[in-house]
Amino acid sequence: xxxxxxxxxxxxxxxxxxxxxxxxxxxxxxxxxxxxxxxxxxxxxxxxxxxxxxxxxxxxxxxxxxxxxxxxxxxxxxxxxxxxxxxxxxxxxxxxxxxxxxxxxxxxxxxxxxxxxxxxxxxxxxxxxxxxxxxxxxxxxxxxxxxxxxxxxxxxxxxxxxxxxxxxxxxxxxxxxxxxxxxxxxxxxxxxxxxxxxxxxxxxxxxxxxxxxxxxxxxxxxxxxxxxxxxxxxxxxxxxxxxxxxxxxxxxxxxxxxxxxxxxxxxxxxxxxxxxxxxxxxxxxxxxxxxxxxxxxxxxxxxxxxxxxxxxxxxxxxxxxxxxxxxxxxxxxxxxxxxxxxxxxxxxxxxxxxxxxxxxxxxxxxxxxxxxxxxxxxxxxxxxxxxxxxxxxxxxxxxxxxxxxxxxxxxxxxxxxxxxxxxxxxxxxxxxxxxxxxxxxxxxxxxxxxxxxxxxxxxxxxxxxxxxxxxxxxxxxxxxxxxxxxxxxxxxxxxxxxxxxxxxxxxxxxxxxxxxxxxxxxxxxxxxxxxxxxxxxxxxxxxxxxxxxxxxxxxxxxxxxxxxxxxxxxxxxxxxxxxxxxxxxxxxxxxxxxxxxxxxxxxxxxxxxxxxxxxxxxxxxxxxxxxxx
Amino acid sequence: xxxxxxxxxxxxxxxxxxxxxxxxxxxxxxxxxxxxxxxxxxxxxxxxxxxxxxxxxxxxxxxxxxxxxxxxxxxxxxxxxxxxxxxxxxxxxxxxxxxxxxxxxxxxxxxxxxxxxxxxxxxxxxxxxxxxxxxxxxxxxxxxxxxxxxxxxxxxxxxxxxxxxxxxxxxxxxxxxxxxxxxxxxxxxxxxxxxx
Ligand code: HEM
Numbered sequence: 001x002x003x004x005x006x007x008x009x010x011x012x013x014x015x016x017x018x019x020x021x022x023x024x025x026x027x028x029x030x031x032x033x034x035x036x037x038x039x040x041x042x043x044x045x046x047x048x049x050x051x052x053x054x055x056x057x058x059x060x061x062x063x064x065x066x067x068x069x070x071x072x073x074x075x076x077x078x079x080x081x082x083x084x085x086x087x088x089x090x091x092x093x094x095x096x097x098x099x100x101x102x103x104x105x106x107x108x109x110x111x112x113x114x115x116x117x118x119x120x121x122x123x124x125x126x127x128x129x130x131x132x133x134x135x136x137x138x139x140x141x142x143x144x145x146x147x148x149x150x151x152x153x154x155x156x157x158x159x160x161x162x163x164x165x166x167x168x169x170x171x172x173x174x175x176x177x178x179x180x181x182x183x184x185x186x187x188x189x190x191x192x193x194x195x196x197x198x199x200x201x202x203x204x205x206x207x208x209x210x211x212x213x214x215x216x217x218x219x220x221x222x223x224x225x226x227x228x229x230x231x232x233x234x235x236x237x238x239x240x241x242x243x244x245x246x247x248x249x250x251x252x253x254x255x256x257x258x259x260x261x262x263x264x265x266x267x268x269x270x271x272x273x274x275x276x277x278x279x280x281x282x283x284x285x286x287x288x289x290x291x292x293x294x295x296x297x298x299x300x301x302x303x304x305x306x307x308x309x310x311x312x313x314x315x316x317x318x319x320x321x322x323x324x325x326x327x328x329x330x331x332x333x334x335x336x337x338x339x340x341x342x343x344x345x346x347x348x349x350x351x352x353x354x355x356x357x358x359x360x361x362x363x364x365x366x367x368x369x370x371x372x373x374x375x376x377x378x379x380x381x382x383x384x385x386x387x388x389x390x391x392x393x394x395x396x397x398x399x400x401x402x403x404x405x406x407x408x409x410x411x412x413x414x415x416x417x418x419x420x421x422x423x424x425x426x427x428x429x430x431x432x433x434x435x436x437x438x439x440x441x442x443x444x445x446x447x448x449x450x451x452x453x454x455x456x457x458x459x460x461x462x463x464x465x466x467x468x469x470x471x472x473x474x475x476x477x478x479x480x481x482x483x484x485x486x487x488x489x490x491x492x493x494x495x496x497x498x499x500x501x502x503x504x505x506x507x508x509x510x511x512x513x514x515x516x517x518x519x520x521x522x523x524x525x526x527x528x529x530x531x532x533x534x535x536x537x538x539x540x541x542x543x544x545x546x547x548x549x550x551x552x553x554x555x556x557x558x559x560x561x562x563x564x565x566x567x568x569x570x571x572x573x574x575x576x577x578x579x580x581x582x583x584x585x586x587x588x589x590x591x592x593x594x595x596x597x598x599x600x601x602x603x604x605x606x607x608x609x610x611x612x613x614x615x616x617x618x619x620x621x622x623x624x625x626x627x628x629x
Numbered sequence: 630x631x632x633x634x635x636x637x638x639x640x641x642x643x644x645x646x647x648x649x650x651x652x653x654x655x656x657x658x659x660x661x662x663x664x665x666x667x668x669x670x671x672x673x674x675x676x677x678x679x680x681x682x683x684x685x686x687x688x689x690x691x692x693x694x695x696x697x698x699x700x701x702x703x704x705x706x707x708x709x710x711x712x713x714x715x716x717x718x719x720x721x722x723x724x725x726x727x728x729x730x731x732x733x734x735x736x737x738x739x740x741x742x743x744x745x746x747x748x749x750x751x752x753x754x755x756x757x758x759x760x761x762x763x764x765x766x767x768x769x770x771x772x773x774x775x776x777x778x779x780x781x782x783x784x785x786x787x788x789x790x791x792x793x794x795x796x797x798x799x800x801x802x803x804x805x806x807x808x809x810x811x812x813x814x815x816x817x818x819x820x821x822x823x824x825x
């Protein structure tokens with residue numbers, strides 16, 4: 001059936017887009033699929049690191065008065081565990097899925113700024129290594145993941161610990177900002193013709209909402225980090241009372257970022273849920289538009305609730321009332337989403353496979369976490385259990401339940417697309433149950449421990465308090481959970497080469513990433529798909545049209561690294577964009593930035609200054625070769 | 630169907646991707662400065678004397694003049710972008726040159742003001758000084774980065790062609806430029822507010 005024209009087009013695309021295998025390509029590639037995979041692998045490695053830190057803590061807490069870990073090491077462990085999970089695992093992991101899947105789901109050939117995409121990965125990697133090198137110097141961040149002043153000031157934490165935290169996060173922020181910009185422009189400007197606003201897949205909506213939140217939230221964190229670093233290094237004053245500063249300023253800045261960050265973590269995860277639910281419920285998502293709206297609404301309301309993290313600090317009563325109300329309002333969009341999923345599942349003919357199991361696990365967990373969350377919004381209750389293990393239980397239900405369950409769903413769901421092979425379903429099911437039971441066994445007892453009065457962030461407890469049994473259960477749970485995760489790792493490693501062949505579309509899914517082969521070719525789609533509904537891959541006739549267009553060399557864009565630009569509202573074709581191909585500059589720029597941050601950390605100002613010069617040179621070099629040349 | 634899908638290659642209807650990317654960068658930078666300015670007032674309204682005893686009130690006249698010079702530079706920046714989009718490399722180059730010259734006056738002048746202030750009390754005396762130097766320093770750094778990038782663009786178009794890539798660069802930089810100049814007003818109003 002394929003014609004000469006069609007075959008020639010394919011060959012041309014192949015020769016334009018193919019990257020030679022080898023080290024050079026490895027260092028210079030700008031292919032969003034390779035970068036996405038790297039994000040996934042790297043962030044999973046950080047998940048393992050933070051998981052091992054958690055296991056060490058749980059081992060220490062298994063029995064009263066244990067001596068495995070002292071207070072100093074414990075401080076570093078929980079700080080690095082929290083920081084890693086939040087900054088180096090969840091968000092980058094979801095960005096990994098985003099990187100791989102967003103261009104495919106919208107029918108594009110790459111991200112809007114492919115080199116910046118590579119840049120954001122290299123910076124992410126470098127900043128992660130930077131943060132973790134603190135362990136080698138024996139001075140890992142140790143003041144908790146939110147690093148409150150005055151404790152984090154030089155007078156109280158004199159070592160390099162907090163400098164690692166400040167500089168590492170500033171460094172990482174560059175990556176996140178670049179990434180968020182890239183996602184937004186990609187989603188709003190590069191969609192396939194016909195994919196109007198109301199046909200954008202919910203996962204892409206979620207990535208867009210997340211990116212918006214990042215753009216508007218991250219600077220507050222950066223300012224906090226910059227202030228604190230200036231104070232620690234150059235004796236500026238922002239947070240110390242003695243010189244007119246105010247320690248609460250840190251808390252405000254941190255939570256202006258930190259609260260939206262909960263949604264930054266949570267939104268893309270929810271996007272995965274909304275992707276998987278219709279596929280396994282075997283019907284179109286009910287209230288698709290409302291879910292898209294709820295996604296955006298959550299992102300916006302998220303900014304109004306930061307003060308609720310500070311109910312225990314003593315602000316005025318009106319302020320309290322206002323933020324208490326805002327904290328409750330956020331329940332509405334979440335409710336819309338839950339009902340949307342449930343209705344879709346109930347009205348559909350659900351098929352239970354491993355990705356869907358994780359989604360069901362997510363829904364159960366999320367409801368429990370939501371209930372305890374609404375309890376906090378009642379301020380007297382909040383003041384009662386602040387800084388107890390109840391809080392630890394709550395935020396793990398929200399963060400782990402809300403993000404890690406969907407992430408695992410995503411791993412199981414998209415594995416066939418990325419590798420072309422299926423995971424072993426039996427092993428996946430076993431792993432899921434260990435994961436689910438282990439999770440609840442780890443974190444449910446923490447609610448009780450919190451009500452019994454066990455404080456968080458303390459490295460041991462007295463046998464007479466009667467907390468031993470629940471703590472032991474929690475530790476057993478943590479190891480069960482670890483075995484479940486290990487099961488998934490083994491499954492992934494084994495199935496990557498030995499799994500059953502997946503074919504283009506093993507789940508019979510509705511979005512466009514399944515309209516191309518598994519794994520997709522470098523150019524993603526031979527002919528850019530044209531879209532007429534929210535479930536483009538269920539429009540069989542449309543997909544046949546794509547194939548026909550290839551035969552006539554229509555919309556194949558075989559003149560270079562090209563993709564189609566469309567207008568943001570109706571996705572009418574505007575123009576063809578010529579993108580860049582491999583480039584060494586993203587890596588080099590990331591290296592010069594690393595130079596600067598390391599020199600700054602070491603306090604070598606001249607070398608840091610040279611670093612700034614090198615950064616400028618790298619930015620210049622970046623633009624020497626222009627796309628299309 | 631195929632007619633409707635034919636791609637209008639010659640017709641560049643949309644704005645370049647770099648333009649949208651720059652808008653996002655501007656959004657995030659706006660929040661960055663917003664957070665610094667908010668911190669300034671947060672601390673200010675918790676402090677009985679502003680500036681604190683022993684610290685002179687900020688000068689108004691010189692910063693005001695320099696800021697006006699900077700704001701004027703938005704005009705040549707706009708001309709450069711307009712000319713570049715109409716394939717007029719000569720005028721674009723002049724526009725860039727004038728932008729750079731005016732901005733350099735602002736940067737140099739503001740640095741002198743800062744050095745003076747530094748010699749009087751320095752940034753380490755009190756939260757007031759730290760906030761002043763951080764805010765003003767951050768803004769000058771943004772102007773300086775803009776100058777460097779504009780110099781680079783100027784070198785490229787005066788020695789080579791006006792490619793689409795460079796047009797897009799000049800276009801996006803003009804956006805950045807207007808933003809930094811609007812920011813200058815907020816920075817000025819904040820830093821001189823104790824004297825008003
Ligand atoms: C893999 C299973 C996990 C286990 C067994 C675990 C266990 C723990 C433990 C024991 C603590 C310290 C409590 C204390 O003494 O204060 C803790 C803190 C924390 N965990 Fe986890 N956790 C896990 C996964 C996660 C995930 C997935 C996230 C986030 C996405 C996360 C985020 C945090 C945060 C933010 C803290 C607070 C750190 C601080 O106090 O600064 N954890 N976790």
